[in-house]
Every structure is written in C-alpha cells, then in structure tokens.
Amino acid sequence: MKITITNPELFVQHKNQIGIMLYSEDKSTQVNFFTGHKHLKLDRKLVEPVSITQIETAIQTNDYLRELAEDHDLVEIQEEYEADNYMEYYTEFN
Numbered sequence: 597m598k599i600t601i602t603n604p605e606l607f608v609q610h611k612n613q614i615g616i617m618l619y620s621e622d623k624s625t626q627v628n629f630f631t632g633h634k635h636l637k638l639d640r641k642l643v644e645p646v647s648i649t650q651i652e653t654a655i656q657t658n659d660y661l662r663e664l665a666e667d668h669d670l671v672e673i674q675e676e677y678e679a680d681n682y683m684e685y686y687t688e689f690n
Contacts, residue, residue, distance in 0.1 A: 599652050600672040607651045607670070608643040610636070614654040616664060617643065632660025 601607075606617050610629055620627040627643060629636045646654075655662045655671060665671040 597656060598674040599655050600674075601648060601651055601655075601670070602672060603670040604648060604651060605645070606668075607646050607654075607665075609646045609650070610638060610643050614646055614650060614658075615661065616668070616670065618668065630664060632658055632662070632664045 607614060608617055608627075608629065609615075613631055615629045615631040615634075617627045618630055625640055626637055627640050629638050629643060651671075655665060655673070662671070662673065666673060
C-alpha cells in the first residue's frame with residue numbers, strides 16, 4: 597500500500613492514540629479528536645503533532661482511521677498490485 601499524506605497537520609496524538617482533528621476552529625481551546633471509531637472533545641493542550649512515519653503506521657494498522665482520513669481527503673492510498681495479481685483481477689471482471 598502506497599500512502600500519500602496530503603494534510604499532515606490535522607493528524608495528532610492524544611496519549612498513545614493517533615487521530616485526526618476535524619471540525620475544530622483554529623482559535624478554539626478545544627478540538628474534536630477522531631480515531632475512526634471514537635470521537636473526543638479535548639483541550640488543545642492535550643494533543644501533540646505526529647511525524648509522517650507515525651501517520652503512515654497508524655493508517656496502515658487502523659482501518660477505521662484510514663477510512664476516515666480517505667473520506668476527508670487527508671491521504672491518498674494506492675494499493676500496490678503485482679502484475680500477476682492485477683491480470684487475475686482484470687480477467688475475472690472483464
């Protein structure tokens with residue numbers, strides 16, 4: 597899976613969980629923190645920025661977060677298929 601992160605500043609960490617800040621105003625003291633299956637309203641001071649590597653790992657291991665990130669155009673994901681697998685797929689559906 598090839599992941600391109602298009603909006604990394606919205607990914608943050610709270611405690612040991614990586615999530616996405618959505619629907620939060622820039623100057624608000626509170627943020628909406630989404631993990632894909634959970635939503636928390638947190639004080640902005642409780643979230644920290646994360647590295648690109650941490651985001652990629654979280655996206656690969658958390659299906660809910662990956663789907664949420666894709667739905668909000670924060671990442672672009674391309675499945676990497678080997679030529680043989682692609683040809684099987686192609687012939688099956690054509």
